[in-house]
Amino acid sequence: MKYQYSDSVQITPHFNSCEFRCKCGKEHEFSVSDELVQKLEQLYATLNCSKIIVTSGFRCSAHDKAVKGSGTGQHTLGNAADICCYGQDGQPISSKVVCCKAQDIGFNGIANITAAYQYTHVDVRPNGKWYGDEVHGNSTVTDDFYKYFGGEDMKGIDVSVHNGNIDWGKVKADGIDFAILRAGYGRLASQKDEKFEQNYAGAKAAGIPVGAYWYSYAMTPEEAELEADVFLSVIKGKQFEMPVYFDLEEKKQFDLGKEQVSAIMRAFLKKVENAGYFVGLYGSASSLTTHTADDIKSWYTIWLAHWVDQTNYNGAYGIWQHSEKGKVDGINGNVDMDICYKDFQTIIKGKGLNGWGKAEPTSTPAPDVPDTDVTVTIQIGKDSYKGTLKKE
Ligand SMILES: [Zn+2]
Ligand SMILES: [Zn+2]
Known part of the structure; x- marks a missing residue:
């Protein structure tokens, strides 16, 4: 489609023609591929964005050369956009994630642009493919961004007393990058997980970043607050590199219905958040879909439990528990396996949360x-x- 510089045509719900104008300083007409905008709209939905900023859309030949392009590239054809995608937390979504999702959606040209992995080039070139990483030059780097960036996701486990005595040195040597420890359950201090202190000390000594979770039996928001109080007393004085989580999964709780379950979640999460913790919610793909209000999913980080090879859960999540049947050196029997997609450590320590302080x-x-x-x-x-x- 061709547009005048002065046009302000809402092409799709989240994209307006003026966002794709050439930035050379001359107010000239330009073109934008409909397919490009449709796919950007899909990307917006898939990533559950709060906004996508188009930093460069159409470029006339002169402007393309000025920004060190060839002068004939996809931007000059209206087929390309350089974008920064923001999540519901208002933070930029890593370009590594954006590249993977752009690949799923079927953009033919995709590349990370900056060393900070904040900006992504996407295009709908008619012929061929270019999957690049401009940090490493201009050539194609992969045929699969999941493989290319996958090596950098953190591999983790979550454990409780049920995993027995753990040899954390062996766990570390087996390539485990983080662990979420069960701190306990219910609303009595005596229900602290029997191995929590041992696991915390062992993981710390092995240099494994840790988080924690609390298993809930609360049937009312008031009970959830009591659970939060006990949880806070159990984790007091400790420092967590990873988030701490509320784990609600009892059938009798779900029988209360979405509204009451969400109220229980909010009560616990709010209390722990107010105490200075980066707190999130653990939930199965189905409970997150059917029993968790949207405001909770958009404000708190999600630890998704979905024991499949490829999850079709389409909400945002920071950690995915993909199996309950992992094998890890230093642990007898099966162990829950997790993948972390977010650099929680940097966020948590940067904000002085989870016991780190300023x-x-x-x-x-x-x-x-x-x-x-x-x-x-x-x-x-x-x-x-x-x-x-x-x-x-
Ligand atoms: Zn121009
Ligand atoms: Zn570009």
């Missing part, structure tokens, strides 16, 4: 400052530091 002093010197040196104590995280400040 590296800022929380106490100040005594108000009466003497005329000499002063001795001060400051608190960083759970450690305190004492030292002398010299008077200038």
